[in-house]
Amino acid sequence: MPDTARINELGGTSEGARAVAAMVADPSHCLLALDFDGVLAPIVPDPDQAYALPAAIAALSRLGGVLPLAVITGRPARTAVRLGGLDRVEGLERLVLLGQYGVERWDAETGEFSEPPDPEEVRQLAAELPEMLSGLGLPDVFIEDKGRAVAVHTRRAADPAAALAVIAEPLTRRATELGLHLEPGRNVLEVRSPGQDKGMALRALVAEKHARAVGYAGDDLGDIPAFEAVESLRREGIAGVTVASTSDEQQALAERADVVRRGPERVADWLAGLAELLGR
Numbered sequence: 001m002p003d004t005a006r007i008n009e010l011g012g013t014s015e016g017a018r019a020v021a022a023m024v025a026d027p028s029h030c031l032l033a034l035d036f037d038g039v040l041a042p043i044v045p046d047p048d049q050a051y052a053l054p055a056a057i058a059a060l061s062r063l064g065g066v067l068p069l070a071v072i073t074g075r076p077a078r079t080a081v082r083l084g085g086l087d088r089v090e091g092l093e094r095l096v097l098l099g100q101y102g103v104e105r106w107d108a109e110t111g112e113f114s115e116p117p118d119p120e121e122v123r124q125l126a127a128e129l130p131e132m133l134s135g136l137g138l139p140d141v142f143i144e145d146k147g148r149a150v151a152v153h154t155r156r157a158a159d160p161a162a163a164l165a166v167i168a169e170p171l172t173r174r175a176t177e178l179g180l181h182l183e184p185g186r187n188v189l190e191v192r193s194p195g196q197d198k199g200m201a202l203r204a205l206v207a208e209k210h211a212r213a214v215g216y217a218g219d220d221l222g223d224i225p226a227f228e229a230v231e232s233l234r235r236e237g238i239a240g241v242t243v244a245s246t247s248d249e250q251q252a253l254a255e256r257a258d259v260v261r262r263g264p265e266r267v268a269d270w271l272a273g274l275a276e277l278l279g280r
């Protein structure tokens with residue numbers, strides 16, 4: 001007997017509840033995808049120390065036995081697997097991880113990574129960036145070189161927003177000259193190749209898994225295309241639920257999400273609630 005009150009609570013809106021009900025009715029024909037930073041892992045000053053929250057991984061481990069799961073992240077696939085410890089979690093043997101906004105892939109089932117070569121233009125920008133940044137006189141800004149993307153972080157600067165504003169114009173200009181795409185995020189400006197986003201990545205996975213319902217959880221601007229994908233899939237008859245992991249830094253997703261939870265800890269509670277509803 002389905003627990004309607006619990007389904008409604010976890011779904012947030014009537015559309016969201018329809019997707020949660022579909023997950024309860026037939027989980028193996030659904031897909032739940034999650035962003036990494038700010039959703040599974042708390043935001044910290046050093047990206048290399050952004051480990052997944054144990055409570056989130058524990059909840060995913062419970063869900064993984066019945067519900068197809070994916071992580072879709074801006075991180076390189078290898079980095080996200082390492083920070084999440086995703087290659088050694090019972091229950092996540094069929095997890096799919098799409099890295100670099102869907103360009104890279106790791107399948108837990110085979111342990112194989114698919115990592116196309118780094119674009120030349122990104123390598124050129126990465127070589128130029130140290131000089132560009134030192135010319136701007138921003139000592140606490142640092143570069144995260146992800147091979148096929150470079151991210152300029154300002155979280156450790158005295159005024160992160162002001163530092164971002166200083167960098168935005170020259171970085172946008174050079175990215176445009178090189179035919180690259182600028183991806184803004186939480187105290188970060190990332191430059192990567194155009195032509196791929198999390199919405200395209202999510203849609204492709206939904207098709208691959210023949211999912212009849214989809215869930216997506218995100219926290220930042222790079223997740224908006226995935227929210228849009230869920231919204232358009234709904235119009236095509238696939239039930240969908242969007243979950244916003246909120247922060248004081250970014251409110252854009254909360255305005256359009258079915259479910260709003262404050263940061264990774266509360267998202268982990270939501271995942272645990274879903275696992276319980278699915279009898280896990």
Ligand SMILES: O=P(O)(O)OC[C@H]1O[C@H](O[C@H]2O[C@H](CO)[C@@H](O)[C@H](O)[C@H]2O)[C@H](O)[C@@H](O)[C@@H]1O
Nearest residue numbers: 036037043044045047050073074155186187188
């Ligand atoms: O798609 P995501 O998994 O959300 O990755 C987006 C970017 O996340 C990382 O930066 C963010 O998290 C850092 C660690 O907590 C934090 O220091 C930074 O301020 C945040 O913007 C990551 O470092 C980027 O490469 C990702 O693109």
